[in-house]
Every structure is written in C-alpha cells, then in structure tokens.
Amino acid sequence: MLKLASRPVRSSRLSCLRQRPLLQGALALLLGLAGSMAVAEPVAADETRDYHYSDAHLHFVDFFQQGDGLGALLDAMDEAQVDHALITGIGVAKKWQQDAPKKPRYYMGDDGPVYWYSGTDYILAEALTRAPEPVQARFSPFITGFNPTDLNAADEIRQLMAIYPGFWKGIGEVFTRHDDLTRLTEGETPRANHPALRKVYALAAEKGLPVMVHSNVTSKREGHEGLYLEEFESAVRDNPDTTFIWAHAGTSAELNRRLGRMTWLHGEIERMLETYPNLNIDLSWSVLEPYLLDDKGQPRPRWVKLVERFPQRFVLGSDVVGRFGSVGDILASYTPFLDALSPQTAHNVARDNFLRLVSLPVE
Structure with missing residues (x-):
C-alpha cells in the first residue's frame, strides 16, 4: 500500500499504532502484578466512564469538496478517543457564480445553487485506498455522491461498488428535506420515499448496507407536526429489510432556531422505534440541544428513559464537515447525557452500536 502523500510523517505514527497492542499487553501485565500486591480500592462510578467513540456521522470534505485531509482526521480521532468512524463525502457541491463578489464560505453564503456531485465518492475512495491497511480499518466509508431523484441512482451506486469492491460499508448521508439546502439544490425536490430511493x-438490503437519510420531520416555516414525517416513515415501513439511520432524529439547527423544541418529537421517535425494528437514530448535531439536554445543560429524563429502552438503536457522531479540529469538543459535549445512562447503554451509544450496524466486532 502507498503511504499518505500529504503527511509523510504518518508512517512512523502508524508503526506506533501497530506496536500499541504489545504495549497495552505489557501494561496490563504490570498492572495485574501490582494489583496482586495491594488491596484493591473501590472505583467511583464516574471514573469508569472513559468513553471511546465510533463517530457515526463524519464528512471527509465540505460543500466545496475540500477538507483538512486524512492525516489531520487521524490526529483528531486519536485525541478524541475515536476508534472508528463512518466517513462520507458531501453529495452536493456549492456553485461559485460569476456574479458573486467573493467565493462563498458555506452553502448558505449566498444565493448560488448547489448541485449533485458524484466526484465526492471518488475523492474519499482515493484517499482511503492509498492509506495503509490499519488506517483503512478505522473507517466505514458510505456512498453519498448520487442524485436521489434520479431513477439511475441505484445503478450508479452498483457501478461504484464494482469499481471499489468490498470497500463501501453503507449509503448516505442522503439529503432529502434539509432546510435551505433543499431550496438551493438544482432540480427536483428530493424526498425520502422518492421512487429513485x-x-x-x-x-442496500441486497448488499446488507445501512442507509443514513437526512429527512427533516417538518418545515421550518410551516412547523406543522410531522409535516414530512410520512415521507420518511413510509420509506422505513416499505423497506423492512433495509437498515435505516435517521440523521439527527429528523431535526436540524434551522428547525431548532425557528420552532424551538418540538415537544411532540419524543413521542414520534418512540412510536417509530416500537414499530420499525430496522430504524436507528443518529443523535448528532441538532439533537443535543434542546432535546437531550435542557437549557441548564442537564439531561432530560424522558430522553434518557427512551435511550435506555432501546439501548442498541442510537448512535452518536460529530457531523464535522471537512474540518476536524472540533471532533473532540463536539463528542465531549455529550458527556452529561452519556453519564446519565447506565454504563452499558452509554458505551453502546458512544461506540458499540455503530460497530454492530456495519457488522464489525464489539470488543
């Protein structure tokens, strides 16, 4: 395998990664000997909450198909104790129009449109397949570079899977109802139950791949309870052999700003988890506040109870977009909620549930 061209120092760091299991084994032996010579002290419950993560929602590039690169991402993951990550591109690219005074910095930076961009999958695949195998093993790459309103989409995905056999571990994040992103996207409006999808x-069911779908539960302007819910629910209901991950539990930062906390959302999530065993919930980005935590930063008991009731159906991600310096801070912000869960459920949400979704062993 080729080394990472952008960060040649990575090879020495990867050598250390290969030696880490030996060092850990030696350390465990020394600790065991020390423990046999001393009386064990009880460990406080809080001291056992040393979370390791599977970042279940991470974009390798931004809306201009650029990013910090794989070396920076590995550094951020190590610092944040992220053992594994769902990694995907961005399925649309922002157009820099000739009449714009300067290049926009975000897809909402001006009124220029965004367009479906298949190259994002190749950017990701080429970066990862050139990396050493220990690096590749830390990622589950998802396909996202297709137009979800194009009846050719499934054929394009199948072709991409043939180009990189055995590489792809899932599909998504598929953008459907998504605030201003939907408004700015050229062409037909995507929806979760579109015939193309x-x-x-x-x-996805044929290949055993989970699908992450972004489908807002309602409109930021209309605000009706569950305005778009049926679109997503019918997709889950009509495809029982497909494993779904509902990005951000149907919420978004824009919905939060416009509508505040949708008090009815909890009941709908609970109902859908009861009804559809193929549904999983992504808690990233816009779910932490105001849903999981109240305005004082305290866990909301109803959501703690809900996650405890379905301890293997929730995953957690940073949802960073091409820039990785904030991964650790974002994941750490979930600590108050994780600490309110039982230890096993907390570790399920933080790391193990996503590993199960992509059929990786849970140690």
Missing part, C-alpha cells in the same frame, strides 16, 4: 433501499 426505493431502488437504492432495495440495493
């Missing part, structure tokens, strides 16, 4: 879901 029905073909994609069937392919």
